[in-house]
Amino acid sequence: MxxxxxxxxxxxxxxxxxxxxxxxxxxxxxxxxxxxxxxxxxxxxxxxxxxxxxxxxEGVPDLIVQHLSLGRQGMISEDRIAELESIRGVSKVRGRLWGYYYDRVSGANYTVMVPDGGQMPAPGQVIVGEGIPRARGLDWEGAPLFLSRKQGDLNRFDIAQIYSSDSALLTADLLLMNEADFRAFFSVPEGVYTDIAARVRNANELATIIDKATSLMPDERFVSRDDIARTxxxxxxxxxxxxxxxxxxxxxxxxxxxxxxxxxxxxxxxxxxxxxxxxxxxxxxxxxxxxxxxxxxxxxxxxxxxxxxxxxxxxxxxxxxxxxxxxxxxxxxxxxxxxxxxxxxxxxxxxxxxxxxxxxxxxxxxxxxxxxxxxxxx
Amino acid sequence: MISLSDVSKTYNEGRPNEVAALRSVTLDIAREGVTVFMGPSGSGKTTLLSLVGCMARPTTGRITLDGEPVSGLPERFLTELRRVKFGFVFQRFNLIRGLSVLDNVMLPAAPLGEEPKTVQARAMMRLEALGLAEKALMPVEVLSGGETQRAAIARALVNDAPVLIADEPTANLDTALTHRFLDIVAGLRDEGKTVILTSHDPRIIAASAVTAVVEMRDGKVVEVRG
Structure with missing residues (x-):
């Protein structure tokens, strides 16, 4: 005391x-x-x-397969999915559709993706990252979002949801739409994807799987999860x-x-x-x-x-x-x-x-x- | 009884600015009296006062307080002595600016861990005895010279120290205030306290309250009267 x-x-x-x-x-x-x-x-x-x-x-696949054309990435044929699935140890192979859209209105680049499972937007609807409504001055869900690829071609999408995630840095510019809308908007024909993502059953076998895949598909580039992590x-x-x-x-x-x-x-x-x-x-x-x-x-x-x-x-x-x-x-x-x-x-x-x-x-x-x-x- | 035996004090020893402030001083200071160290500036009065009050240690020699040697004690024991046995009134009073009179007076009791109310009551009692009760809550900056001195005395006495040490207490005071100070000193002596002062003020040296005068010159005691 x-x-x-x-x-x-x-x-x-x-x-x-x-x-x-x-x-x-x-x-x-x-x-x-x-x-x-x-x-x-x-x-x-x-x-x-x-x-x-x-x-x-967290969401990165074990292996991504990209098609190279003239040393640059091009669209990859969906036939590669079956070829990849034929390799022992490979599971869950799927084609991915994604790309970039330059929005002249806001002067910003959006990353446009077709989601893999999870919430798939209905036709004519999009799910957008937090940054896009801000860039466009739209601050409520259900607001129309007009995107134009060329003069006179105005596509209307309704914002179904504003995407919030723990990783704002990567999702702020994200624009999710369904596959049909994506293909129509970017004029991507059926049967091709931006790239192919795959999971492997045993991560220790990834190098062997890449070796096998390389000899099976010599024109494609294989990017492992470790490569992505390094980047x-x-x-x-x-x-x-x-x-x-x-x-x-x-x-x-x-x-x-x-x-x-x-x-x-x-x-x-x-x-x-x-x-x-x-x-x-x-x-x-x-x-x-x-x-x-x-x-x-x-x-x-x-x-x-x-x-x-x-x-x-x-x-x-x-x-x-x-x-x-x-x-x-x-x-x-x-x-x-x-x-x-x-x-x-x-x-x-x-x-x-x-x-x-x-x-x-x-x-x-x-x-x-x-x-x-x-x-x-x- | 405070005794000094062959005490010397040298400042900045071994350096070019070495000063021998006291040389072989032997002196006894009686209890319950008023002792004045007098002499010109530089004669060693303040140094002697510092040594007696355990504020400094002698370079050589021995100091005892009631028969107990104090000159070789570690700092923490000297602090304890200063807290319990001595109350100091400095030449420029050295009250802490920005604090109230009451806070300044209570300051020596802060490390004792006493009930704040008890300390406050004791401080107020001292201030009242010295006629400063009504200024207790004022900042010390607004006090006059005489009031500042009395506040410094109240601070020196708040722990009820038996020995009051004052360095040139009337140096900046007029005649009326000097007489008031001498009345206070006489009162303290009557209370049974020992008062040790330095001064070259003839009014102090001639005062009836003073029981002994130690005359100093060039760091030495030249005469002890009384």
């Missing part, structure tokens, strides 16, 4: 001390929060990107790399800030410590008081920075990092990343900012407080 009252008295004094140096402490909280904001934003962003990557990989990771890694670079810069700024704090006390602070020591405060009382002070400033600033970073990344779509994300896409600026927080990263950030700051605060105080008060005051 006595120890509790002592801590309360020290905390009271700390609050009064913080209030006394309002401007300085607010500036301190501002700088600290900004550093945490940048670091946490980079961290949340990177973590969300990783989540997008792994969510995207995705490259796609996300360079973005995450930029975030890490930004984080490193913020960390450096913080290190300079902490080093400056650790380098010493102002004459006024040293004198105050001397007075407190002279009137009977123990070294540990002074350190406890300064820990309270450092703790209130750093934990407060950490929370402020972390909450601001959360809002920045997950509510406002990380406008500071938009140039990194946008790339060529027009539709992406308004997308929202799925809120994913890596707890261990947040704890690491806490340990990397709050603890060094507390240590940086305490070291010079400990030096001053362990000297004779007479020496400190002189």
């Amino acid at each position: 006595k120890a509790l009252r002592r801590q309360r008295a020290l905390a009271d004094y700390t609050l009064a001390a913080l209030a006394r140096r309002k401007v300085k402490n607010l500036a301190l909280v501002g700088v600290f929060s900004l550093v945490v904001f940048l670091l946490a934003s980079a961290m949340f962003f990177a973590s969300a990107l990783r989540h997008e990557a792994s969510a995207a990989l 995705y990771m490259k796609l996300f890694d360079w973005r995450e790399g930029l975030m890490v670079a930004l984080g490193a810069m913020a960390m450096l700024a913080f290190a300079i800030f902490a080093a400056d704090k650790a380098s010493g006390l102002s004459a006024e602070e040293a004198r105050e410590i001397g007075i407190l020591k002279a009137i009977g405060w123990d070294t540990r009382d002074v350190i406890a008081m300064k820990l309270w002070e450092g703790g209130l400033v750093s934990v407060g600033a950490f929370l402020l920075g972390a909450v601001a970073a959360y809002a920045h990344v997950f509510w406002f779509g990380a406008p500071l990092f938009a140039p990194v994300l946008k790339g060529w896409a027009v539709i992406y600026p308004d997308f929202a990343l799925a809120p994913v927080i890596d707890g261990s990263q947040l704890v690491t950030l806490f340990l990397l900012t709050v603890l060094p700051y507390a240590a940086a605060t305490v070291v010079p105080v400990w030096r001053a407080a362990s000297a004779d008060p007479d020496a400190v005051m002189r």
